[in-house]
Amino acid sequence: MKILFCYVTCRNEAEAENIGEALVKGKLAGCAVVLHHAKSFFAWNGSVQRTAEALLLLKAPLRNKRKLEKEIKKMHSYDIPCILSWSAECSEDYGRWLENAVK
Numbered sequence: 001m002k003i004l005f006c007y008v009t010c011r012n013e014a015e016a017e018n019i020g021e022a023l024v025k026g027k028l029a030g031c032a033v034v035l036h037h038a039k040s041f042f043a044w045n046g047s048v049q050r051t052a053e054a055l056l057l058l059k060a061p062l063r064n065k066r067k068l069e070k071e072i073k074k075m076h077s078y079d080i081p082c083i084l085s086w087s088a089e090c091s092e093d094y095g096r097w098l099e100n101a102v103k
Contacts, residue, residue, distance in 0.1 A: 001095030004065055005088040006058040009040060011077050016054040019075045028068045029060040030101035061102055062087060 006029075010016035013036040020032025035055040042049050060068055069083055090098070 001090055001092050002062060002087045003090050003095055003098055004058075004060045004062045004068070004085055006056075006060065006068060006083065006085040008056040008058065008072055008076075008084075009038065009082040010054045010056050012036075012052075013054040015077060016056040019072060020056050020058065022075060023058060023060075023068065023071060026071065027102045028064050028071060029058040030098040031059040033057040059088075059090075059098060061099060064102065 008016070008019070010019065013034060016034040016036075020029070020034055023029040024032050033056070035057070038053045038055045040049075040051050040053045058068065065085060069085070072081060072083055
């Protein structure tokens with residue numbers, strides 16, 4: 001079974017938790033996982049930036065991709081948030097659970 005797997009970097013753990021919890025409560029994602037203490041290096045305004053971030057991982061039905069991205073952008077503090085998503089294979093049991101979690 002295929003599901004949507006989404007990777008989002010956030011300013012800090014609190015922001016990642018707030019976005020993840022809102023998306024699960026709003027039934028756009030069935031599961032949100034927050035990993036803190038990520039170190040990021042990226043090009044921004046002509047220089048290389050180094051910062052600590054939190055990583056938000058989301059699992060959702062494929063059909064929720066556009067709505068999920070729209071809601072993340074509304075809640076996110078970055079001008080251009082990193083939102084990466086792709087289709088992922090999962091077990092039939094997990095896929096059924098995920099579908100039921102967002103009904």
